[in-house]
Amino acid sequence: MGFLKTFTLGGIHPPENKLSANKFIEVLPIPPQVMVPLGQNLGAPSKALVKRGDKVKAGQLIASGESFISANLHSPVSGTVFKLDNVVDASGYRRPAVIINVDGDKWEDGIDISDKLISDINLTAEEIIQKVKAAGIVGMGGATFPTHVKLMVPPGKKAEYLIINGVECEPYLTADHRLMLEKGPEIMVGIQLLMRALKVDKAIIGIENNKPDAIGHLTELAKSYAGISVQPVMVKYPQGGEKQLIKALLNREVPSTKLPIEVGCVVQNVGTAFAVYEAVQKNKPLIDRIITVTGKAVKKPSNFKVRIGTPLKFLIEAAEGLPENTGKIIGGGPMMGKALFSEDVPVVKGSSGILLMPVEESHRKEEGPCIRCSKCTEACPMGLEPFLLARAARASRYDMAEKERIMDCIECGSCQYTCPANIPLLDYLRLGKNKVGGLIRARHKK
Amino acid sequence: MNNIILISVAVLGGLGLISAVILYFVASKFKVYEDPRIDEVEEALPSANCGGCGFPGCRAFAENAVRQAKNEKSLDGLFCPVGGNEVMQKVAAIVGLEIEEQDPMIAVVRCNGTVAHSPDKVNFEGATSCTFANALYSGEGGCQYGCLGLGDCVAACEFDAIHMNPETGLPFVNDKCTACGACVIACPRDIIELRKKGPRDKRIFVSCVNKEKGAPAKKNCEVACIGCGKCEKVCEFDAITITSFLAYIDFEKCKLCRKCVEVCPTSAIWEVNFKPRKPKAEKTVPLKKNEEDKMQNTVTQAIGIKGQSQTGSVNKEVVGSEHIKNKSEK
Numbered sequence: 001m002g003f004l005k006t007f008t009l010g011g012i013h014p015p016e017n018k019l020s021a022n023k024f025i026e027v028l029p030i031p032p033q034v035m036v037p038l039g040q041n042l043g044a045p046s047k048a049l050v051k052r053g054d055k056v057k058a059g060q061l062i063a064s065g066e067s068f069i070s071a072n073l074h075s076p077v078s079g080t081v082f083k084l085d086n087v088v089d090a091s092g093y094r095r096p097a098v099i100i101n102v103d104g105d106k107w108e109d110g111i112d113i114s115d116k117l118i119s120d121i122n123l124t125a126e127e128i129i130q131k132v133k134a135a136g137i138v139g140m141g142g143a144t145f146p147t148h149v150k151l152m153v154p155p156g157k158k159a160e161y162l163i164i165n166g167v168e169c170e171p172y173l174t175a176d177h178r179l180m181l182e183k184g185p186e187i188m189v190g191i192q193l194l195m196r197a198l199k200v201d202k203a204i205i206g207i208e209n210n211k212p213d214a215i216g217h218l219t220e221l222a223k224s225y226a227g228i229s230v231q232p233v234m235v236k237y238p239q240g241g242e243k244q245l246i247k248a249l250l251n252r253e254v255p256s257t258k259l260p261i262e263v264g265c266v267v268q269n270v271g272t273a274f275a276v277y278e279a280v281q282k283n284k285p286l287i288d289r290i291i292t293v294t295g296k297a298v299k300k301p302s303n304f305k306v307r308i309g310t311p312l313k314f315l316i317e318a319a320e321g322l323p324e325n326t327g328k329i330i331g332g333g334p335m336m337g338k339a340l341f342s343e344d345v346p347v348v349k350g351s352s353g354i355l356l357m358p359v360e361e362s363h364r365k366e367e368g369p370c371i372r373c374s375k376c377t378e379a380c381p382m383g384l385e386p387f388l389l390a391r392a393a394r395a396s397r398y399d400m401a402e403k404e405r406i407m408d409c410i411e412c413g414s415c416q417y418t419c420p421a422n423i424p425l426l427d428y429l430r431l432g433k434n435k436v437g438g439l440i441r442a443r444h445k446k
Numbered sequence: 447m448n449n450i451i452l453i454s455v456a457v458l459g460g461l462g463l464i465s466a467v468i469l470y471f472v473a474s475k476f477k478v479y480e481d482p483r484i485d486e487v488e489e490a491l492p493s494a495n496c497g498g499c500g501f502p503g504c505r506a507f508a509e510n511a512v513r514q515a516k517n518e519k520s521l522d523g524l525f526c527p528v529g530g531n532e533v534m535q536k537v538a539a540i541v542g543l544e545i546e547e548q549d550p551m552i553a554v555v556r557c558n559g560t561v562a563h564s565p566d567k568v569n570f571e572g573a574t575s576c577t578f579a580n581a582l583y584s585g586e587g588g589c590q591y592g593c594l595g596l597g598d599c600v601a602a603c604e605f606d607a608i609h610m611n612p613e614t615g616l617p618f619v620n621d622k623c624t625a626c627g628a629c630v631i632a633c634p635r636d637i638i639e640l641r642k643k644g645p646r647d648k649r650i651f652v653s654c655v656n657k658e659k660g661a662p663a664k665k666n667c668e669v670a671c672i673g674c675g676k677c678e679k680v681c682e683f684d685a686i687t688i689t690s691f692l693a694y695i696d697f698e699k700c701k702l703c704r705k706c707v708e709v710c711p712t713s714a715i716w717e718v719n720f721k722p723r724k725p726k727a728e729k730t731v732p733l734k735k736n737e738e739d740k741m742q743n744t745v746t747q748a749i750g751i752k753g754q755s756q757t758g759s760v761n762k763e764v765v766g767s768e769h770i771k772n773k774s775e776k
Binding site for chain 1: 567568571572573575577578581582583584585588590658662
């Protein structure tokens with residue numbers, strides 16, 4: 001095997017720990033009550049269309065995305081709206097949500113819930129984008145950016161390549177891996193739909209080399225589709241970042257503060273491709289997703305297909321309970337995931353995994369002094385100097401942080417992972433980004 | 447040899463003289479007139495350069511004061527919180543105006559979510575910055591309005607006037623406070639407010655900023671304001687208003703009668719620097735006495751229950767109750 005493609009700057013290789021890689025996707029039963037938060041996408045929260053006591057069917061529109069960057073929201077279950085109230089989200093803040101009491105499993109008319117593959121595409125680009133918008137699809141990789149906005153290429157720019165992100169560089173997570181293995185043909189149709197929507201004729205699926213079965217399976221399938229190719233890439237974190245993936249696959253560099261469309265690329269997750277297939281070919285809005293429940297002490301690490309709004313404790317129970325020495329529950333992977341405030345938090349469109357960390361791994365180590373060893377600079381995939389930025393943020397030197405391009409930070413956490421002094425670099429970078437972002441917005445307002 | 451020295455001295459001296467003459471004329475030609483009172487006012491100011499007055503430093507305040515006195519014949523809207531009335535009288539005397547005395551203010555921390563009242567549900571490890579923690583999560587006790595206890599206000603204070611109490615995890619303000627407002631700006635949750643210091647430092651305020659309904663507020667913190675409206679009803683001076691389940695006492699209208707403190711079911715209203723209440727004599731209406739008893743009971747009961755349910759944190763509970771006592775009796 002020759003040299004595999006990868007991005008050039010920085011990157012780390014944490015232990016992969018893909019414990020649930022050979023576990024088939026299990027469909028979980030519907031819980032008695034679901035909580036559907038209204039702000040599930042990046043951008044403005046959706047506006048509720050239902051009220052207390054309303055009967056809803058699975059797939060019925062319950063909240064609409066009103067502003068430009070916003071997405072529709074559909075009822076994941078059939079039943080009665082119990083109330084519209086604030087529920088605790090992953091960060092412990094109480095935010096508005098629709099709470100639905102489940103009653104049976106009736107679906108909205110016109111939704112095809114059979115497993116039959118429909119591969120004929122007879123829609124125009126605009127029609128596909130409209131359907132994607134109506135189905136409320138957002139980026140399934142975790143950033144939850146509304147997909148229809150991403151598919152509308154801004155005037156003056158031209159998309160050349162569609163890049164499908166099947167990298168799954170986060171340790172532990174296997175949701176995308178299982179999806180690629182089990183729903184390959186559907187993903188291929190989804191990719192064709194996305195290609196037609198973007199008016200491109202080339203699509204590359206990037207998959208890390210630690211998933212040889214998925215690479216083999218999709219390469220085999222891709223042979224019968226024109227323009228779609230599969231490209232194995234080296235195992236390196238954070239290859240799943242869109243800028244890193246573009247660099248790895250096409251050797252093109254997205255300029256600072258610009259979007260991938262600047263170099264003629266649009267990046268979509270495999271999960272998004274599958275959701276697009278379901279939305280366009282089967283009229284099924286985004287109301288369920290695949291989540292990995294894993295951890296070293298978990299009895300049954302699994303991949304579940306669950307409805308949006310299911311409380312996480314249902315998933316943990318299905319994985320045979322919370323291990324005794326759990327110190328931290330993380331929503332997402334260990335690198336970019338966030339510690340959850342409680343296990344009553346509902347599944348949202350952007351949840352990709354639940355990681356139950358044992359106590360001994362969950363605490364931070366004591367912070368030491370920075371000796372300018374420059375390990376963080378070497379690890380930074382964006383070519384930044386994390387120690388300098390963290391220092392600037394700590395000393396409230398936000399002008400300096402901005403000048404040193406703090407806004408280019410993708411918050412991958414490679415710097416903090418590699419720091420021998422256990423300095424919470426990412427915390428300070430996030431603080432700095434938060435402040436500098438506020439300053440930039442205030443400046444534009446003037 | 448002597449000649450060389452003499453010539454050099456003469457040349458240099460001559461050059462110096464000519465330059466001096468040029469400089470003299472240039473200086474008098476391009477002279478910028480500056481009111482001498484600006485320097486005098488600046489001298490009178492405390493030179494803290496804290497920005498509490500709203501200007502970048504004492505010099506800027508002095509310039510503005512003199513300009514405003516000249517143009518508008520008043521010093522309205524200008525006040526040095528650090529120097530207080532004494533300094534402002536001096537400033538007024540320099541610019542030849544009379545000003546009214548202003549009530550001294552003090553920063554007030556409006557949160558009582560101690561470890562005892564709002565037990566930790568999660569553990570936070572990370573950057574010690576309230577701004578960061580505020581963007582990350584709601585708080586260790588679960589209250590999304592309450593104090594995060596990481597000390598952004600302490601770092602912002604230039605006067606050594608606000609410190610963290612390690613026992614309660616909350617900041618407390620001491621007598622050095624000049625009401626410059628730096629901590630008010632630093633707090634990402636708007637918990638700190640500048641309030642009137644009050645006669646003999648007596649003041650009453652609602653020590654909570656939770657804007658949620660009663661049940662979720664109380665679930666996270668037992669001394670939260672639940673917006674029940676009892677204080678609003680009992681207040682005879684219309685000083686209390688309730689907006690989004692949170693009572694607020696207008697310090698301009700409050701007459702420090704302490705009736706609201708008595709009726710508050712969660713003891714979210716604090717009285718500071720009052721003498722301890724005398725046991726009520728026969729004169730008082732029995733209802734009020736009951737109310738007070740009830741309030742006392744709720745406090746002790748709540749603390750008692752907490753002490754039982756949380757093994758190993760009894761010490762903290764005692765500390766928590768003492769914290770209240772100290773505050774109300776100080």
